[in-house]
Amino acid sequence: MLDIAEELHRWVEQGRDFAVATVVAVSGSGPRQPGAALAVDADGTAIGSVSGGCVEGAVYELCQQALADGESVLERFGYSDDDAFAVGLTCGGVIDILVTPVRVADPVREVFAPALAAAARGEAAAVARIVSGPGELLGRALLVGPEGSYEDGSYEGGFGAHPELDRTVAAEARAFLDAGRTGTLETGEQGSRCGAPITVLVESSVPPPRMIVFGAIDFASALARMGKFLGYHVTVCDARPVFATAARFPEADEVVVEWPHRYLERTAVDARTVLCVLTHDAKFDVPLLRLALRLPVAFVGAMGSRRTHLDRNERLREVGVTELELARLRSPIGLDLGARTPEETALSIASEIVADRRGGSGVSLTGAHTPIHHDVTSVTAPAGRIGSVA
Known part of the structure; x- marks a missing residue:
């Protein structure tokens, strides 16, 4: 439901009655994860999605029924071999959807x-x-x-x-x-x-996770656009004011003129933060990566040729970076797509970030036997079993 919060907030402000259908569980291959929602107001306007199209019509009708009778309902949708005309998911998965009326008096x-x-x-x-x-x-x-x-x-x-x-x-x-x-x-x-x-x-x-791109180069401009597309709050940082300008990086949320390692020392990062080092210049890279590899962030990657990578690793060892810390470094950054242009390179880098975040292998799905949607992480907490998705 919170994935369509802006639209639903407007409906609340306008005093509209609506019903919201939310994916609450997924088994097998499913197009949307728990929390994905479709909402329908009293006029029949619909926003959001729970399945990418497979069961939207049936869920739309459930929302209208919930608005009429004021009752919440939990419905399961899945593929049925016994009933070829049953509403279900063509991907073969099963989803549970909770439909809740949200009227003014509820x-x-x-x-x-x-x-x-x-x-x-x-x-x-x-x-x-x-x-x-x-x-x-x-x-x-x-x-x-x-x-x-x-x-x-x-x-x-x-x-x-x-x-x-x-x-x-x-x-x-x-x-x-x-x-x-x-x-x-x-x-x-x-x-x-x-x-x-x-x-x-x-x-x-x-708040959206952070992507911090170090190095105000043309590849950084393409990566900033890609980062925004993926929902990151994007910062571009470079010590050279002639290159680090808002005009060159209009898609970035902020452009910082400062030595990279000094900026990283003072800025807030967390376990969702992605750090992309595109400077491939030792005077910037070494102090920056020495710090970055010791921070509790999600991803640290650095651009450069394989020769640059080997030289950079030796320089990092000389300043005390351990082998365990070096193992965190994704370098050369990106997946092997044969990328040439800044845009293709940005896609390569973004692909590695997504694969790292979601547990993907980065290999072609054609001919592979790995799941398309990887299992979500499960942990145990005092209240019982918890399943969660980032």
């Missing part, structure tokens, strides 16, 4: 409205919704923000069941929010594992 609107407003502003927020369990709880929600966001410092809204359930889910939802993840958790109706089993979908909206 209590869930009081939770959704501030969540949508925060997500539309690019601020951090998470919505936790019950997607399976006792029927009367289906679709109920609570809102979690960063630490200290609300009066009790924890959450707004609630499930209307056991108070411990609210506290348990709020604590787990904040862990999802801190990691910028969307996924499900399982707990009990009374919190922890007590009471009837309940599955909760946690949708997180966080």
Whole structure:
């Protein structure tokens, strides 16, 4: 739902009634991940997508029905060999979709409205919704923000069941929010594992991850465009003011004139940050990479020929970079696409970043036996089993 927050926030501001259908679980190959949503207002206007087209018509009708009767419903769609005319996914996967009415008088609107407003502003927020369990709880929600966001410092809204359930889910939802993840958790109706089993979908909206491109060259301009296309907040940094100008990098969110390693020392990075070093000049690269390889970021890559790569590694060893730290470096940066132009090179680099983030191999899907959509990461938390997707 938060993936279409800007449009839904406008609908809330305009006082429109609507229903929102959200993917809450995916089994096998599915076109959209949990959190993907389609919404339909009282006039029949639709936004978003839950399947890329396979089941949109049926889900549209479910949204209209939810608006009419005010009831949430959980529906499963999958391929059926027994019924050739059944609505399902041509890819052979199975998806569960929760349809929730969000009318002016519906209590869930009081939770959704501030969540949508925060997500539309690019601020951090998470919505936790019950997607399976006792029927009367289906679709109920609570809102979690960063630490200290609300009066009790924890959450707004609630499930209307056991108070411990609210506290348990709020604590787990904040862990999802801190990691910028969307996924499900399982707990009990009374919190922890007590009471009837309940599955909760946690949708997180966080500010876009950062891509910092070092080196104000033509390849950096193409990569900045690609980074924006992929949803990154893009910064271009170079110590040379004649090259590092907003006019040369109109797609970048910011252009910084500063020695790269000094800028990296003072700027905020996190576990989603991508660092792309395109300077291939030792006086910039060595101090920059020495720092970058010791930071808890998602990706560190550096441009250059294989000879440049070997020379750079030796220089990094000389300044104390360990073999374990060097193993983090993606160099020469990018996948082997045979790229020549700046745009092709940017595609090569972006492809490696996506493959690294999603666990892809980078090989051609033709003739391969690997899954198209890789399994999402699963971890265990005190409330039970959690499955999450970045």
